[in-house]
Amino acid sequence: MRLALRAARERTGLSQSEVAKKLGWSLSKVQRIELGEVTISPTDLRAVLVDIYQLGDQARIAELMEEARVARRERYTTASEHRDHLPSGLLQLVQFEQAAVTIREYQSTMVPGHLQTSAMVDATLAWFDRVLTEDVRDVLRDVRLTRRERMVERETAPEYLLLLDESALWRLVGDAATTADQFADLAEVGRRPNVHIRILPMDSGALMGTFGAFVVLDMSGEPDDAVLYRETYLHDEIVEDTTEVRYHRDVFERFWHRALDEEASRTLVMARVLDLRARIARRFGQDQDR
Structure with missing residues (x-):
């Protein structure tokens, strides 16, 4: 997930700060997602992939959204x-x-x-x-x-x-x-x-x-x-x-x-x-x- 998002951003030529500004997010949120420190919701992921990175491969989008769901489940099973x-x-x-x-x-x-x-x-x-x-x-x-x-x-x-x-x-x-x-x-x-x-x-x-x-x-x-x-x-x-x-x-x-x-x-x-x-x-x- 983190590698796919970073690669998609780099293909567009956008910086992390530019992505953050377009989404109304903090720069640290984008950085932490790409580092794997935090997960991203499927809804936010679709917005990033489709609206910002202009990804049109629906099969790839579906694959990444499923990975986002898995990542969030794993996050919540980490002991508090x-x-x-x-x-x-x-x-x-x-x-x-x-x-x-x-x-x-x-x-x-x-x-x-x-x-x-x-x-x-x-x-x-x-x-x-x-x-x-x-x-x-x-x-x-x-x-x-x-x-x-x-x-x-x-x-x-x-x-x-x-x-x-x-x-x-x-x-x-x-x-x-x-x-x-x-x-x-x-x-x-x-x-x-x-x-x-x-x-x-x-x-x-x-x-x-x-x-x-x-x-x-x-x-x-x-x-x-x-x-x-x-x-x-x-x-x-x-x-x-x-x-x-x-x-x-x-x-x-x-x-x-x-x-x-x-x-x-x-x-x-x-x-x-x-x-x-x-x-x-x-x-x-x-x-x-x-």
Whole structure:
């Protein structure tokens, strides 16, 4: 829907502000519709397509109006607490994940939230106790745990490629047991046919680390039908600029082929698990001796 509306507007040569003026809408409304942040009613959609963009293909109009109805139904089934507490970028990301065909994700510091164990989620969100309310943290926890099913476990889950910086393996989150269990789970998830996990060695990924975490979601087989998600400590955003999306996908692919292959990556992850569990066992033995 968002791509069709943007493409139709660009064919007419109209700017977003000109469309807004013709319809008596605010500029932000047009921008948010094209970004997928808000839905558009079938009535408003027909006015835009027929009166403003002069679209005469009745079959295409009917197809887009049906998509508008579906989008509005999906909007209303989004939990109210998610709309109230999730950052706008994350809320959009969750929606895009459900329709994506391929997801490429780079993480430089830790296992992404949707692949975290319950204990890891709790340990991670505990860091935000001074900046996020308990209600917000509860919603974030719920979303992290439910996104896993949608992204990697459902029958129609997308192809998922995770490029994880090696430095993430050496960072303790919570305690050694929590971290070891997390990496063991990650290695197991990587065995799923639609999941591909590679570790980028620290001596090969210095430049990549400067990018920070990002996700590229391909929505179809069309190269420009994709979005970029970027996240920092307290801010996130969805980027639809095709040049920037394409650039991040190309960077990902470049370093994906420089990373350890999936079998070697799994071996490295499990070596870290065994190291952590050996440390726990030694510590337990020393405590027993005392």
